[in-house]
Amino acid sequence: MVQTLAAAGELQRDLQRELTYDGLRAAEAKGNKGGRRPVVTAAKAAAVRAAYLGGQSIAGLARDHHVSRGAIRTAVADLLPEHVAADAPVLAPELPITLDMPGKVADFLRATELDDAEQAALDHGQAVRRGTGYTLRVTAAPALHRQLLNRCQSLDGAGAIPAQRKARREYENRVSTLGDPRPEHHS
Incomplete structure (x- = not known):
C-alpha cells in the first residue's frame, strides 16, 4: 500500500511539473519573460534621481531605463512628496x-x-x-x-x-x- 501511495505522489509531481513547463512555454510564446523584474542599479541611481529632480516623469524614467515604474519609485522614494523622513520621530496621538x-x-x-x-x-x-x-x-x-x-x-x-x-x-x-x-x- 505504501508503494501505491508513493507511485501516486510521483505521478502527481510529474503531472504538476509538466503543467508548469507548459505554462512557462505558453508565456514565453506570448513574449513574457519570467524571473525577477529589473531594478535600478546603484550606478544608474544617481542619474535617475537627478533626472527626477530635473522634472522627468516616473513613467518616462521607467521607459528610458527599461525598468518598472515601481523600481523608479523605489530609487527616488525619499524625494517623493508623500515621503516622511525615517529619522523624524512620528508621535502617535495619545489615546485616553x-x-x-x-x-x-x-x-x-x-x-x-x-x-x-x-x-x-x-x-x-x-x-x-x-x-x-x-x-x-x-x-x-x-x-x-x-x-x-x-x-x-x-x-x-x-x-x-x-x-x-x-x-x-x-x-x-x-x-x-x-x-x-x-x-x-x-x-
Whole structure:
C-alpha cells in the first residue's frame, strides 16, 4: 500500500511539473519573460534621481531605463512628496487611558487650582466606593495623568498625613505604568 501511495505522489509531481513547463512555454510564446523584474542599479541611481529632480516623469524614467515604474519609485522614494523622513520621530496621538485615582488624591486636587482640562477630567471622573473611602476613575490622556500627578507633588512632603502620601504613591505607581512620554533616541 505504501508503494501505491508513493507511485501516486510521483505521478502527481510529474503531472504538476509538466503543467508548469507548459505554462512557462505558453508565456514565453506570448513574449513574457519570467524571473525577477529589473531594478535600478546603484550606478544608474544617481542619474535617475537627478533626472527626477530635473522634472522627468516616473513613467518616462521607467521607459528610458527599461525598468518598472515601481523600481523608479523605489530609487527616488525619499524625494517623493508623500515621503516622511525615517529619522523624524512620528508621535502617535495619545489615546485616553482610564486610571483609578485614590480618593485622598482626588480630594486634594479638587481643593487646588487646576487648568480647564485637568478640572474637566476630575469632573467627568466616576466615583467608585471602596470600603470607607473611594477611588475616582479618571479617563484622560497619559500626559494629563502626569500633570495631575505633578500637581499633587506636595502630598509627598512632610506636611502631608501618611494616608495622603500612600495614596499619592499609589497613583504614581499607576501613572508610571503608562511608560515614558519622551521618544527614544538611538545613537
